[in-house]
Amino acid sequence: MNMKLKQLLKPLKFYKCEQNIHDIEAEGIEMDSRQVKANDLFVCIDGFTVDGHDFAEMAEMQGACAVVAERPLSLNIPVIIVNDSVKALAQLANQFYQQPSEKFQLIGVTGTNGKTTLTYLLDEIFRNHGHETGLLGTIQMKIGDETYPVKNTTPDSLFLQKNLHKMVEKDVNTVMMEVSSHALDLGRVYGLDFDITVFTNLSQDHLDYHKNMDDYLRAKSLLFAQMGNQYYSRRKLAVLNYDDDAYDLLSRSTAHEVLSYGLSDGADVQAKNIMLRPDGTTFDMITPIGEIQIQSKLAGEFSVYNMLAASSAAISADIPLETIKTSLATTNGVPGRFEPVQRGQKFGVIVDYAHTPDSLENVVKTVQTFTEGKTYVVVGCGGDRDRGKRPKMANVAVNYSDLAIFTSDNPRTEDPDQILQDMTEDLKVQNYEVEPDRKQAIARAVQYCNPGDVVIIAGKGHETYQEIGTERFDFDDREVASNMIDEKLKERS
Ligand SMILES: CC(=O)N[C@H]1[C@@H](OP(=O)(O)OP(=O)(O)OC[C@H]2O[C@@H](n3ccc(=O)[nH]c3=O)[C@H](O)[C@@H]2O)O[C@H](CO)[C@@H](O)[C@@H]1O[C@H](C)C(=O)N[C@@H](C)C(=O)N[C@H](CCC(=O)O)C(=O)O
Numbered sequence: 001m002n003m004k005l006k007q008l009l010k011p012l013k014f015y016k017c018e019q020n021i022h023d024i025e026a027e028g029i030e031m032d033s034r035q036v037k038a039n040d041l042f043v044c045i046d047g048f049t050v051d052g053h054d055f056a057e058m059a060e061m062q063g064a065c066a067v068v069a070e071r072p073l074s075l076n077i078p079v080i081i082v083n084d085s086v087k088a089l090a091q092l093a094n095q096f097y098q099q100p101s102e103k104f105q106l107i108g109v110t111g112t113n114g115k116t117t118l119t120y121l122l123d124e125i126f127r128n129h130g131h132e133t134g135l136l137g138t139i140q141m142k143i144g145d146e147t148y149p150v151k152n153t154t155p156d157s158l159f160l161q162k163n164l165h166k167m168v169e170k171d172v173n174t175v176m177m178e179v180s181s182h183a184l185d186l187g188r189v190y191g192l193d194f195d196i197t198v199f200t201n202l203s204q205d206h207l208d209y210h211k212n213m214d215d216y217l218r219a220k221s222l223l224f225a226q227m228g229n230q231y232y233s234r235r236k237l238a239v240l241n242y243d244d245d246a247y248d249l250l251s252r253s254t255a256h257e258v259l260s261y262g263l264s265d266g267a268d269v270q271a272k273n274i275m276l277r278p279d280g281t282t283f284d285m286i287t288p289i290g291e292i293q294i295q296s297k298l299a300g301e302f303s304v305y306n307m308l309a310a311s312s313a314a315i316s317a318d319i320p321l322e323t324i325k326t327s328l329a330t331t332n333g334v335p336g337r338f339e340p341v342q343r344g345q346k347f348g349v350i351v352d353y354a355h356t357p358d359s360l361e362n363v364v365k366t367v368q369t370f371t372e373g374k375t376y377v378v379v380g381c382g383g384d385r386d387r388g389k390r391p392k393m394a395n396v397a398v399n400y401s402d403l404a405i406f407t408s409d410n411p412r413t414e415d416p417d418q419i420l421q422d423m424t425e426d427l428k429v430q431n432y433e434v435e436p437d438r439k440q441a442i443a444r445a446v447q448y449c450n451p452g453d454v455v456i457i458a459g460k461g462h463e464t465y466q467e468i469g470t471e472r473f474d475f476d477d478r479e480v481a482s483n484m485i486d487e488k489l490k491e492r493s
């Protein structure tokens with residue numbers, strides 16, 4: 001792919017460039033000097049760790065045709081000066097890849113918990129209706145049946161535009177993507193043409209990054225505000241959780257129609273006659289286009305919310321209720337979310353990605369409600385992340401289980417013992433143990449189990465590593481738990 005620089009810069013109304021760029025043609029855009037190839041346009045981003053402007057010379061040496069920067073640089077290639085290179089990168093990438101998000105239906109999902117789950121549910125519903133889908137989120141990127149690893153839940157604008165373009169080339173007609181609050185705050189989704197935006201819920205997380213809960217909510221609201229004010233021929237819609245305190249602010253943030261969902265009267269899409277069972281859920285779903293009964297293998301009230309949100313987004317895209325019903329009846333859920341580990345043992349082991357106080361409470365309460373025996377929780381808190389959630393998660397674990405075993409979850413550059421200290425120092429109860437080695441913690445919980453008991457191993461879900469320092473070591477809760485159960489079964493036989 002290539003594009004005349006003049007053409008590429010068209011979306012920028014104001015920029016300064018003292019050199020002649022008339023005959024220059026860019027063959028690509030890069031924001032990382034290490035990836036620059038001959039004739040790429042290099043965009044300097046001032047990051048959290050380093051300043052991309054310091055790598056402009058390196059980009060020049062690697063053959064960049066020009067550089068976009070926020071300040072003058074002494075180079076032998078043209079320097080295009082803009083006020084905000086993050087915004088410029090988003091606009092340039094959108095232009096270079098020919099506005100891919102305008103060529104398919106784009107569904108953006110934000111909220112503290114449930115984003116990955118919702119995008120997976122939506123992916124199943126749309127595929128069952130014959131759509132060719134793309135998916136972007138925490139676990140991976142998917143284009144049709146092909147999967148690709150990702151570094152961020154919501155990647156930077158360059159990665160996004162490049163891959164959305166690839167999706168267009170592969171005839172994708174619907175894309176579901178998770179939109180994190182970091183992404184919204186850091187302009188990673190600037191310029192994306194969302195058709196349907198979905199809000200799951202808001203509770204404490206990421207207060208290492210956002211100043212407070214208001215700031216966090218403001219970041220989330222950008223998804224709805226950035227849907228644009230024009231009423232296009234393709235109708236846009238915001239799907240909002242009616243039962244969440246953020247509902248009022250979010251419904252006022254968008255200029256578009258809102259479809260609300262929830263358990264309370266007044267929601268447009270409602271669940272009634274909910275029956276929660278250990279192995280699933282049944283409820284009647286009342287929608288503006290009719291009523292259906294949902295039977296699903298997904299457990300817990302939080303799953304009812306996820307199914308309501310997915311159904312609301314699907315009906316906004318004219319998917320028939322029957323397709324939604326069959327999709328929700330057949331789905332097995334998402335890897336690492338409430339995922340049972342079954343090796344023929346007589347006690348339950350569930351691996352889950354709960355890493356916030358609210359998600360942990362939802363999951364542990366759900367298990368506690370259905371467990372006749374004892375409930376054990378193995379959980380830790382991530383290093384270099386929100387410290388305020390540590391004592392809260394520890395409290396939830398001891399309050400809703402018989403015994404919590406606190407352990408490590410990606411300590412990153414922090415001291416694991418200090419994280420455990422932050423979690424436990426204010427606990428007033430005794431029903432917990434501390435075992436910093438996650439493998440040992442899982443082994444201990446499995447050893448304690450008698451028939452009828454359940455262990456929840458929370459926080460890492462689908463992750464296949466433990467991040468210690470800046471290195472990632474192989475670690476998969478599901479694999480470790482399977483091995484421990486097998487050992488226990490062998491000992492007994
Ligand atoms: C705090 C944060 O968000 N950091 C993101 C940020 O990194 P950064 O600002 O440190 O980048 P940097 O290393 O300073 O580099 C600045 C610029 O210099 C360039 N550079 C750098 C080195 C070099 O030799 N040459 C060069 O040109 C870089 O390419 C970049 O353009 O930009 C990177 C590229 O887009 C992101 O991958 C990175 O995410 C890191 C990995 C991260 O952990 N982010 C987390 C906090 C995050 O974003 N999480 C959310 C939410 C998760 C959830 O709730 O699900 C997510 O969406 O993932």
Ligand SMILES: Nc1ncnc2c1ncn2[C@@H]1O[C@H](COP(=O)(O)OP(=O)(O)OP(=O)(O)O)[C@@H](O)[C@H]1O
Nearest residue numbers: 112113114115116117138302337352353354359363
């Ligand atoms: N609607 C919900 N409300 C509260 N908790 C939920 C909900 N849905 C899922 N959870 C819990 O949150 C955990 C994470 O779910 P999921 O991965 O879908 O969320 P996410 O928003 O994508 O998280 P992340 O921000 O890390 O990407 C699940 O393992 C489950 O414990």
Ligand SMILES: N[C@H](CCC[C@H](N)C(=O)O)C(=O)O
Nearest residue numbers: 355381382385409410459460
């Ligand atoms: N996307 C979330 C994931 C947290 C998962 C947990 N295992 C941890 O490392 O804290 C974050 O980066 O805050």
Ligand SMILES: [Mg+2]
Nearest residue numbers: 115116138178
């Ligand atoms: Mg996610």
